[in-house]
Amino acid sequence: MGLIIYLDGKYVPEEEAVVSVFDHGLLYGDGIFEGIRAYHNRVFKLSEHLERLYESARTIILEIPISEAEMQEVVLETLRRNNLRDAYIRLVVTRGKGDLGLDPRRCKVATVFCIAASIQLYPEELYERGLEMVTVATRRNIPEACNPRVKSLNYLNNIYAKIEANLAGVPEAIMLNQEGYVAEATGDNIFLVKKGKLITPPVYVGLLEGVTRNAVMDLARARGIEVQEKVFTRHDMYNADEFFLTGTAAELIPCVKVDGRPIGTGQPGPLFQSLLHDFRELTKTDGPVIFE
Ligand code: PXG
Numbered sequence: 001m002g003l004i005i006y007l008d009g010k011y012v013p014e015e016e017a018v019v020s021v022f023d024h025g026l027l028y029g030d031g032i033f034e035g036i037r038a039y040h041n042r043v044f045k046l047s048e049h050l051e052r053l054y055e056s057a058r059t060i061i062l063e064i065p066i067s068e069a070e071m072q073e074v075v076l077e078t079l080r081r082n083n084l085r086d087a088y089i090r091l092v093v094t095r096g097k098g099d100l101g102l103d104p105r106r107c108k109v110a111t112v113f114c115i116a117a118s119i120q121l122y123p124e125e126l127y128e129r130g131l132e133m134v135t136v137a138t139r140r141n142i143p144e145a146c147n148p149r150v151k152s153l154n155y156l157n158n159i160y161a162k163i164e165a166n167l168a169g170v171p172e173a174i175m176l177n178q179e180g181y182v183a184e185a186t187g188d189n190i191f192l193v194k195k196g197k198l199i200t201p202p203v204y205v206g207l208l209e210g211v212t213r214n215a216v217m218d219l220a221r222a223r224g225i226e227v228q229e230k231v232f233t234r235h236d237m238y239n240a241d242e243f244f245l246t247g248t249a250a251e252l253i254p255c256v257k258v259d260g261r262p263i264g265t266g267q268p269g270p271l272f273q274s275l276l277h278d279f280r281e282l283t284k285t286d287g288p289v290i291f292e
Contacts, residue, residue: 004081006074006114011081017113024107025094029154031111032056035248036089037119038079038290039283043089046072046287048211056150057093064093065110072288078116079290088119088249094153122253127276130256130268131245133185135234136164136173140183143206148183151208158186172245174237174258177206181231188247189213192232192240193264193271199236202229212246212279219278225271234259242269252276 005017025031034049050068057064066074071091079087091114098106138160141148146157158175165173165186174190177183184190184207191200191213198220203209217227237243243255243263252275254268 003115003117004078006078006112008112011077017115019094019111019113020097022097022099023094023111024096024098024102024104025092025111025153027098027100028095028102029152029156030060030102030104030107031092031094031153032060032062032151033090033092033153034151036075036091037248037283038084038087038089038116038287041085041290042283042285042287043075043079043290044283044287045211045215046075048214049091052151052209052211053091053093056152059147059150060152061104062093062095062110065112071112074112074114075116076288076290078114082116084116084118085290086118087116090115090117092153122250127253128268130254131172132170132257133172133174133255133259134165134168134170135259136161136168136175138164138173138175140175140177140206142178143204148206148208149203162186172255174234176234181205181233182237183207185245185247188245188250188253191216191244191246192237193242193269194236194240196271197226197228198271199228199230199232201231205231210246210248212248212251215282216246216252216275216279219275219282220271223274223278238263240264242272244268244272244275252279 003014004011007017034053036049037044094111096107096110141157161173161175172185175183183205189210220227238261241264245253254272
């Protein structure tokens, strides 16, 4: 593809953007990342993504060698060097090069890289028709063991769930927490609509506090819709009026069938359509400009 990649202070051709086999990001999944999008020459919710990245770093005691302001410039400059105004950005910070022992103190300096690539959006028909999903047996990691709020490089929990969805022949999985409450999908947050209210599981259930999730809650409130963060079960899901997912990759995607039960009318609902419209409008004005 001939991309220019930011790696540890330099912008290099992708062939030269390589990390050590002794990097603990690879050996142990010891690191963190963000998936970010640029729309219409702006980086959507960049400060929110950077805040989450630095908070994840603090929790795992990972020292990021550059400041948040410098990181913002890395993202913008990587986009400029690749002449991208609409893009998908992958920002990664690993524990860095160490040895074959898991002690993070063996890693002297974190590895930082940023990839900006053009992105193929889902076909429009998926947003119009909606997805089918299944609840999978793999439970979401418990916060006391591997906190889902940390956007770590350790995604095996989610990959297990994705494999189950693949085996079931559907594009996405619903993951429950240890108590059986609905948590999230493999890379997306979950919303349902019931009697005009928008409901999403609270962060303490054990999920990633999505940037898109928070944006959608704000958009709903701006429309005068009541938003509730409360726990719910599969029963609530099956009896929702509308159901949809949010995430940087998926944006807002309707789900019309869960575990064989059609949701609501079996078609994407009106509140979903309104929020998707508002979201697309917001992407035109939110975030720092790439090319002045
Ligand atoms: N839950 C999980 C577990 C995620 O990984 C979200 C929710 C949604 O969060 P945001 O902040 O994006 O609204 C995510 C995000 C990928 C990919 O390459 C995954 C995510 C984001 C971008 C790309 O699969 N996950």
